[in-house]
Amino acid sequence: MDPRLSAGYITIDLVAIQKNYQKLLSLMEANDCAAVVKADAYGLGAQMVAPALHDAGCQKFFVAIPEEGVALRRILPDVEIFILGGLFPDCEEVYVHERLAPVLNSLEEIETWSKLTQSHGPLPAIIHIDSGICRLGLLEADVNALAANPGIMDGIEVEYLMSHLASADDFKNPQNQEQLDTLTGLIAKLPEGLRNTPVSFANSSGMFHGTDFRFELGRPGIALYGANPTPHLENPMLPVVEWQGKVLQVHDVDSGKPVGYGATYRTSKRSRIATVSIGYADGYFRYLGNKAEVSINNKRVPVVGRVSMDMITIDITSLDEGECERGDLVYLIGESVTLDYIAEKAGTVAYEILTSLGQRCHRRYLDAGA
Numbered sequence: 001m002d003p004r005l006s007a008g009y010i011t012i013d014l015v016a017i018q019k020n021y022q023k024l025l026s027l028m029e030a031n032d033c034a035a036v037v038k039a040d041a042y043g044l045g046a047q048m049v050a051p052a053l054h055d056a057g058c059q060k061f062f063v064a065i066p067e068e069g070v071a072l073r074r075i076l077p078d079v080e081i082f083i084l085g086g087l088f089p090d091c092e093e094v095y096v097h098e099r100l101a102p103v104l105n106s107l108e109e110i111e112t113w114s115k116l117t118q119s120h121g122p123l124p125a126i127i128h129i130d131s132g133i134c135r136l137g138l139l140e141a142d143v144n145a146l147a148a149n150p151g152i153m154d155g156i157e158v159e160y161l162m163s164h165l166a167s168a169d170d171f172k173n174p175q176n177q178e179q180l181d182t183l184t185g186l187i188a189k190l191p192e193g194l195r196n197t198p199v200s201f202a203n204s205s206g207m208f209h210g211t212d213f214r215f216e217l218g219r220p221g222i223a224l225y226g227a228n229p230t231p232h233l234e235n236p237m238l239p240v241v242e243w244q245g246k247v248l249q250v251h252d253v254d255s256g257k258p259v260g261y262g263a264t265y266r267t268s269k270r271s272r273i274a275t276v277s278i279g280y281a282d283g284y285f286r287y288l289g290n291k292a293e294v295s296i297n298n299k300r301v302p303v304v305g306r307v308s309m310d311m312i313t314i315d316i317t318s319l320d321e322g323e324c325e326r327g328d329l330v331y332l333i334g335e336s337v338t339l340d341y342i343a344e345k346a347g348t349v350a351y352e353i354l355t356s357l358g359q360r361c362h363r364r365y366l367d368a369g370a
């Protein structure tokens with residue numbers, strides 16, 4: 001589509017993603033780092049993002065569901081693809097055919113995958129241990145059962161043991177150390193042949209908890225895409241996403257006038273209000289009305305009134321004449337307005353902001369050639 005017809009622009013910096021990957025990989029020292037590209041690479045477009053990560057040296061990819069794995073296999077024929085959601089029922093043959101390695105979350109999944117090796121030969125997988133998030137993975141009773149009957153995993157090439165942190169972004173939370181202790185305790189109870197299997201434990205934030213948490217394979221997602229994995233410190237990652245809307249109209253408004261649905265904002269003096277072409281249908285959360293700021297010419301101005309489906313209104317009274325006119329672009333994310341700032345203002349996390357970005361903005365990808 002012609003970009004002039006779009007609601008706005010989303011710029012995705014693939015070089016920044018590559019540099020972020022290399023930074024995370026360097027934390028792993030002699031060990032390896034995968035990339036999590038589930039949910040269409042957190043909404044940024046796995047078709048573009050995954051090959052860029054591959055060019056940066058990434059050989060191992062995690063997605064959530066088999067459909068994402070099949071799509072990724074079409075673009076990257078030679079990489080390892082792991083399915084976090086596990087072995088989905090009734091489609092095991094697709095995993096074999098597409099060389100998708102399941103993260104085996106239960107004894108039942110282990111047995112099913114093992115049975116397939118009888119007809120297909122050895123098959124790769126990850127075994128997931130639940131160390132305290134209570135979502136997916138083997139609990140202590142399952143680990144004991146596996147230790148008592150290791151034959152149920154015959155034929156499976158267990159590449160990694162895996163576990164997932166529940167509170168990794170909260171660096172003071174004792175749950176992090178508790179999960180690490182639980183994991184090492186459970187690994188010691190595994191069948192002997194599994195105890196020395198390499199481990200993947202840390203997501204983005206987990207990788208910043210120190211060497212004890214890193215093990216043999218990092219498993220970052222959000223830090224690749226520019227959010228801060230260390231919220232108590234300055235962001236060590238490069239920003240990846242810029243988001244711009246178009247000024248559709250500028251109004252000079254008298255003091256005391258209501259702005260937007262429900263008249264939730266009223267001008268307190270003679271004001272200039274600009275209407276911008278982005279709304280909640282584009283992923284600009286309705287909760288941001290009267291809360292967030294946008295940036296124009298490196299100056300911040302407030303979003304006033306409710307967020308509509310297709311528009312927001314911003315108060316540009318503080319700007320100089322001519323700094324914000326019809327057709328100009330406004331940063332919803334960019335300049336000093338960060339992804340993490342918008343997430344915080346919207347009462348959510350960067351993950352939800354990225355995966356909510358709509359399809360009405362023209363997407364531009366910056367690569368090394370750009």
Ligand SMILES: *Cc1c(COP(=O)(O)O)cnc(C)c1O
Pocket residue numbers: 036038084164202203204205219220221222223
């Ligand atoms: C999504 C996910 C990740 C990546 O987490 P980030 O916080 O984005 O780094 C890693 N492991 C599992 C199991 C996940 O579901």
